[in-house]
Amino acid sequence: MTVTAAAPAPDIEDDNSVGSVFRAYLNRLRGGDVGSLPALLGFVALVILFAAMRPDTFASSRNAANLLTQSAPVIFIAMGLVFILLLGEIDLGAGYTAGTSAAVMGVLMTNHGIAWPLAVVACVATGVVVGLLVGLLVARLDIPSFVVTLAFFLGLQGVLLLVIGEGGTLSITSPTILAIMNNNLSPMLGWLFFAVVVLGFAGSLFWSTATRRRAGLPVASSGVMIAKVLALAIPLGIATYLLNLERAVNPLIKSLRGIPIVVPFTLVFLVVLSFLLGRTAFGRHVYAVGGNTEAARRAGINVPAIKIMCFIIGSSMAAIAGILFASRDNSVSPTTGGASTLLYAVGAAVIGGTSLFGGKGRVADAILGGLVIAVIDNGLPLITQKSGIQFIVTGLVLLLAASVDAISRRRSAATGR
Amino acid sequence: MTDRATDSGVAPLLSLRGMNKSFGAVHVLKDAGIDAWAGKVTALVGDNGAGKSTMVKGIAGIYSFDDGDYRFDGRTVHVTNPKQSAALGIEVVYQDLALCDNLDVVQNMFLGREMRAGITLDETSMERRAAETLAGLSVRTLKSVRQKVSSLSGGQRQTVAIAKSVLWNSKVVILDEPTAALGVAQTEQVLNLVRRLADNGLAVILITHNMNDVVRVADSICALYLGRTAAQVDAGTVNTTQIVELITAGYSGDIGLPPNIAKEAVA
Numbered sequence: 001m002t003v004t005a006a007a008p009a010p011d012i013e014d015d016n017s018v019g020s021v022f023r024a025y026l027n028r029l030r031g032g033d034v035g036s037l038p039a040l041l042g043f044v045a046l047v048i049l050f051a052a053m054r055p056d057t058f059a060s061s062r063n064a065a066n067l068l069t070q071s072a073p074v075i076f077i078a079m080g081l082v083f084i085l086l087l088g089e090i091d092l093g094a095g096y097t098a099g100t101s102a103a104v105m106g107v108l109m110t111n112h113g114i115a116w117p118l119a120v121v122a123c124v125a126t127g128v129v130v131g132l133l134v135g136l137l138v139a140r141l142d143i144p145s146f147v148v149t150l151a152f153f154l155g156l157q158g159v160l161l162l163v164i165g166e167g168g169t170l171s172i173t174s175p176t177i178l179a180i181m182n183n184n185l186s187p188m189l190g191w192l193f194f195a196v197v198v199l200g201f202a203g204s205l206f207w208s209t210a211t212r213r214r215a216g217l218p219v220a221s222s223g224v225m226i227a228k229v230l231a232l233a234i235p236l237g238i239a240t241y242l243l244n245l246e247r248a249v250n251p252l253i254k255s256l257r258g259i260p261i262v263v264p265f266t267l268v269f270l271v272v273l274s275f276l277l278g279r280t281a282f283g284r285h286v287y288a289v290g291g292n293t294e295a296a297r298r299a300g301i302n303v304p305a306i307k308i309m310c311f312i313i314g315s316s317m318a319a320i321a322g323i324l325f326a327s328r329d330n331s332v333s334p335t336t337g338g339a340s341t342l343l344y345a346v347g348a349a350v351i352g353g354t355s356l357f358g359g360k361g362r363v364a365d366a367i368l369g370g371l372v373i374a375v376i377d378n379g380l381p382l383i384t385q386k387s388g389i390q391f392i393v394t395g396l397v398l399l400l401a402a403s404v405d406a407i408s409r410r411r412s413a414a415t416g417r
Numbered sequence: 418m419t420d421r422a423t424d425s426g427v428a429p430l431l432s433l434r435g436m437n438k439s440f441g442a443v444h445v446l447k448d449a450g451i452d453a454w455a456g457k458v459t460a461l462v463g464d465n466g467a468g469k470s471t472m473v474k475g476i477a478g479i480y481s482f483d484d485g486d487y488r489f490d491g492r493t494v495h496v497t498n499p500k501q502s503a504a505l506g507i508e509v510v511y512q513d514l515a516l517c518d519n520l521d522v523v524q525n526m527f528l529g530r531e532m533r534a535g536i537t538l539d540e541t542s543m544e545r546r547a548a549e550t551l552a553g554l555s556v557r558t559l560k561s562v563r564q565k566v567s568s569l570s571g572g573q574r575q576t577v578a579i580a581k582s583v584l585w586n587s588k589v590v591i592l593d594e595p596t597a598a599l600g601v602a603q604t605e606q607v608l609n610l611v612r613r614l615a616d617n618g619l620a621v622i623l624i625t626h627n628m629n630d631v632v633r634v635a636d637s638i639c640a641l642y643l644g645r646t647a648a649q650v651d652a653g654t655v656n657t658t659q660i661v662e663l664i665t666a667g668y669s670g671d672i673g674l675p676p677n678i679a680k681e682a683v684a
Contacts, residue, residue: 215541217548218561279537284520288528291517298515299529300500359519 018223036353038404039368042397043375050379057382062247064239065260069181071374072262073098073324077345078352078366079273080317083310085349086277086290088358089138089145091311093130093152094318094345099337100156101126102322103163106170106332109177116174120323127319128312130156135308145311153342161334169333172326180265181327184258187244193264194240198233205229262324266367269317273363276313286310290358340394347394348373351401357409372397428491430455430620431476431507431589436485438471445471446482447644452637453589453620458611460631460652461624463641464664469624472641473591476622477509478502506588512597514578518567522559523547525566526581550584551576554613558606572603579610583619590614591622596630608634628657642667647674 051059077094084091091097105123108114114122130152137148164170172178185193205225212219240259248256277283288296289306297303318337325336352369354361376397380390429452438446446468453459463469474480476487481497488494489505496502502509516525523540526547532539547562556576559569566574575595582590592611596604612634615621625631631638631652639649640663647663650672655663662669668676 211541215545217541217544281531281533281538284524284528284531284538287519287524288517291519292515294513295515295517295528298499298511301529359517 018221018227021220021224036362036365036368038401039352039365039372042351043368043372046372046375046379050375050382054379054382058379060247061242061245062256063378065184065243065247067371067374067378069260069262069328070378071370072181072266073321073328074341074344074348074373075266075367075370076269076321076324077318077341078348078370079269079363080314080321081345081349082273082354082361082363082366083277083286084145084314085346085354085356086286086358086361087307087310088290088356089307089310090149090346090356091134091145091314091318092149092342093134093156094149094314095337095342096153096156096160097127097130097315097318097337098322098325098341099160099332099335100130100163100322101319102326102332102336103160103170105177105323106172106326107163107165109172109174110170116176119174120177123323124316124319127316127322130318131312131315132308134315135311138311139304139307157338160336164332164334169331171331172329177323177327178330179261179327181260181262181324183261184243184256185261185264187258190240190244190259193259194236197236197267198229201232202229269320270363270367273313273317277363282306282309287359290360292359340391343398344373344377344394345370347398347401350405351397353405355405355409356402357405369401427454429453430490431622432486432488433472433476434486434488436472436475436487437483438468438475438480439483445644446475448485449641449644449646450485450649451622451639451646452649453622454637455588455620456615456618457636458615458621458623458634459637459639459649460635461622461639461641462626462631462660462664466643467641467664468644469641470593473509473593473622473624476502476591477507503585506586507591508582508585508587508589509591510575510578510582510593510595512593514574516566516574516578519565521565522562522569522577525577526550526584528581530585546584547580550580553617554580554583554610556580556610570603571599572606575599575603575607576610579607579614583614583617587619589620589622591624593624594626595623596625596627604630628660631660632657640664640673642674645674645678648672 057063077098081091081094101123104126105119108119108122109116134145134148134152137143138145184190202225205228209219209225243259244257246255246257248254277286285296285301285306288299288301289303293303296306322332322337326332329336348369349361349366350356350369351372352361352365352367354365354369373394376394377390380393381387384390431451431453433452434450435448436446436450437444437448449468449472451459451461451472461469461472471480475482476496478496478499478501486493487496489507494501494505496505496507517528520528523544527543532543532546534542544562551559551562554576558573558576566577569577579590579592579595595607595611599607608630611621611623615634615636623630623635635652637649638652638655638660640647640660642663645667647667655669655672659669659672663673667674667678
């Protein structure tokens, strides 16, 4: 309060070069804020391991494309689960929400001949209704989400059976629905997609930097920006190149090349959901409720409304995952979305760095975590046929991820970070 | 009933008289009152159970008083929920601070009142205003306003919570034991900040147990004793011993409650 008027504004850090940003990142890691780094390292390590052990089968571009399509439904459920986990809640019914929604779509299309757009709307609406019900029970009646969604896990299993009816399976024949998981972008479109993603990312980065500079706020140096763009462009470029190679067993019969359509499909949802969480007041309030519910309530945030909204988003994403299941399997059966689906989705979100304690996590993490799960799911059978070992390994990886989460929390508490 | 310092004739911004509040059979506040002046720090002191928290929650509208005269800026007002007190410009910084550890300083300061540009958050404006507010309070202990609150020390958190309360052109800031959990150096920082709030023209009510805090920053002292206002006096007119007596016995010499009332309250 004395005459140190020349003191800089509290937030100005002059040094924003690549080196200092990197050092700040290292400090964050040491303080326990590891984010999605373990998932990234795990993904790279697993890919190298499997590629070294099974160079012909695992490390082929056909398998890479398979891996992406296999993992997509779980990733969609996980992206929705992130919203619920951010609150510190859980949705055990998400798997069967996917199955039930897919069954609603299948029945409408196959048994009643309704056009796919209407069937898709009905499918997503099913998800919305389930999410609304769960949300109301959790937020208004204060029943723990574990119990509510456990009941939905059981109940929806029954609904799924009833909706599908006696037949046992509903076959899906709509070319549009099947295309999502079975068709690829042409190589040309693939590169166009690559260009749009990289330019879009660079553009948004440049735009936000320019806005901050105009406002006189500290900005990252152009070196940091270029590094970020390259970190996206190089792996994505390599992936596009590899996926554009011919991967059909016999190309003369049917050529098979290009990025699977489900990849841009996933990316659209990633961008929209990340925008919702990161750039809107709603997203901010989700983090606040997860971080400190009482503080959020006192700040005038309508906590029940936020919770209900998150459950609706979670279940809607599960419904869309249901469409992906139907597209992948060409059918809907009583086991669609069952078995280990939900556990894989929770695992994907947690491995990606979403905290089970709430308040920490991003939608992009779910994709990374989903890929880790998919690599294990895809790579292990190439090494051992024993499914017992596959379950054990997947369980261990999930346990490892949860430990990283718990240890990083302990560490943040200990270092006052 | 009580000795009240008329305080050089300046009208108080916030003035409560004859406030009563019962929870069931328990009569927590009995004709209690307090005054707070713009530009001054009013210390609200009292032993555990004296009614400090109830008084503050009543002022903030979390509880409504059973009866009494609640005047703000000379007008009688009825405050029955927190929104009404916020609309008057009354902000409370609770002991638990109500900050979200997983959000950064700017996000916490604007929580629930985010500035928007269309559907997106106006991050640059918020960051600039947060930085300006902190600079206006001469806060130089924060490295970056984009630090997460989990990385801040207790004193820094208190600072953020206080800065959050003054961001909205508030007129009265009530601080609930801001120094209770702090070390010596951080207590000093926070007390300096409390002083600056008053110097910036705010009416500050400081709830505290700590005589050192009272002596350091208070201009006026309001002592509660078992739900009654023992006395509200100018800080310069009493010494620490007298304040302690007001807190523990309800009277000190000729100031405070008449001894018969003070004793009756105990029985």
